[in-house]
Amino acid sequence: MTYYIVDDEKNSREVLKELITKFFPNYVCCGEAASVEEAYTGILKQEPAIILLDIQMANGNGFELLKRFKFISFHVIFITSYSEYAIDAIRFNALDYLLKPIDIKLLGDALEKASLKKLAPDLYTVQIVNLIDKLDESVHDVQISIHEKERVRILKLSEIMYLEGDVNYTYIYTETEKLTTSKNIKAYESYLKDNAFFIRIHRKYIINVQFLKYYEKGDPFYIVMKNNVRLEASRRKKAELIDKIKS
Numbered sequence: 001m002t003y004y005i006v007d008d009e010k011n012s013r014e015v016l017k018e019l020i021t022k023f024f025p026n027y028v029c030c031g032e033a034a035s036v037e038e039a040y041t042g043i044l045k046q047e048p049a050i051i052l053l054d055i056q057m058a059n060g061n062g063f064e065l066l067k068r069f070k071f072i073s074f075h076v077i078f079i080t081s082y083s084e085y086a087i088d089a090i091r092f093n094a095l096d097y098l099l100k101p102i103d104i105k106l107l108g109d110a111l112e113k114a115s116l117k118k119l120a121p122d123l124y125t126v127q128i129v130n131l132i133d134k135l136d137e138s139v140h141d142v143q144i145s146i147h148e149k150e151r152v153r154i155l156k157l158s159e160i161m162y163l164e165g166d167v168n169y170t171y172i173y174t175e176t177e178k179l180t181t182s183k184n185i186k187a188y189e190s191y192l193k194d195n196a197f198f199i200r201i202h203r204k205y206i207i208n209v210q211f212l213k214y215y216e217k218g219d220p221f222y223i224v225m226k227n228n229v230r231l232e233a234s235r236r237k238k239a240e241l242i243d244k245i246k247s
Contacts, residue, residue: 001115002030004048006039006065007079008057016052016079016102023104024111036060040068048074050114055080063132072125075114089134092183092191093127093145123152134191144191146172146181153179157195161225162207163188175211175227199244201233209244 003020005013013032020027030046033039036059043051051074053062062078078090078097090097096110126145133142144160146153155174164171165185172179188206192198200206201223215223221233223241233241 001026001050001111002028002046002048003050003052003111004030004039004043004046004074005032005052006034006036006057006062007032007052007054008034008059009054010034012054012100019102019104019107020111024108027111027115034059036065036068039065043074050075050077050111052077052079055086063135066128067132069125071121072128073119073121075117075119075124076128077110077114086131086135088190089131092134092187093131094147095127095131126152126154146179147183148179148181155179157192157198157208158210160198160208161211161227162205162229162231165204165206173227173229196244199237199241201231201237201241203234205231205233207231209241212245215241215245 005016007013007016017029017032020029027050030048031042033042035057053065053076055062055078066072066076076095078095079100079102080086080097081100087097096113098106098110126143130143130145142157144155144157146155155172159174161173161175163185164173168182168184170181170183170185170188172181185204185206189200192206197208197210198206199209207223207225211226213224213226213228215221219235221235221238222230223233224230
């Protein structure tokens with residue numbers, strides 16, 4: 001299986017090639033690039049199966065490269081020196097990444113996963129687009145992929161009314177349907193933490209305040225959504241919720 005390295009540091013490219021050649025000889029390097037422009041041309045020409053893509057480069061970033069492709073027909077393994085940078089979004093979209101310095105076992109696991117996973121370019125492209133949208137502050141109506149058994153449902157965040165956690169599952173409610181996903185509600189809380197419209201009001205619920213109809217005075221504190229569903233909010237979340245509604 002062929003791979004292509006995109007990293008602006010020559011030493012990093014050499015080290016990565018040496019590791020793969022020594023420990024995983026079934027994978028063959030078909031090219032490398034130090035810039036977005038060089039990488040785009042090389043990938044189109046070589047058509048590698050796997051891209052080992054550095055996120056942060058001096059002359060651009062890996063996401064700028066991926067934006068150029070209408071369909072992602074290769075597996076992407078993101079590489080970064082920054083443990084905080086984009087990691088939550090990458091994890092949420094079920095994509096692979098490695099931290100520098102590269103751990104040999106994790107490198108092998110990522111390569112094996114890419115080689116065994118059957119790539120569906122349309123669905124994989126959606127995962128990549130979701131990641132880029134999450135990290136692009138200019139995009140307001142981000143799409144999210146909901147994995148439901150044998151299908152992947154594409155949903156705009158603006159369509160979500162509220163989410164309900166149930167141990168290892170989360171139910172996602174729109175105005176017309178209820179979706180079930182195997183991600184727990186903590187994963188969604190982490191993913192939505194920077195979104196201006198979503199707030200976790202209870203250990204079980206995250207709501208989109210755009211669908212809030214009214215809230216009731218008193219204790220316990222209840223809110224009513226536009227579909228007339230009544231949800232309990234925790235007392236400690238009351239002030240934060242009211243501030244978000246007013247903002």
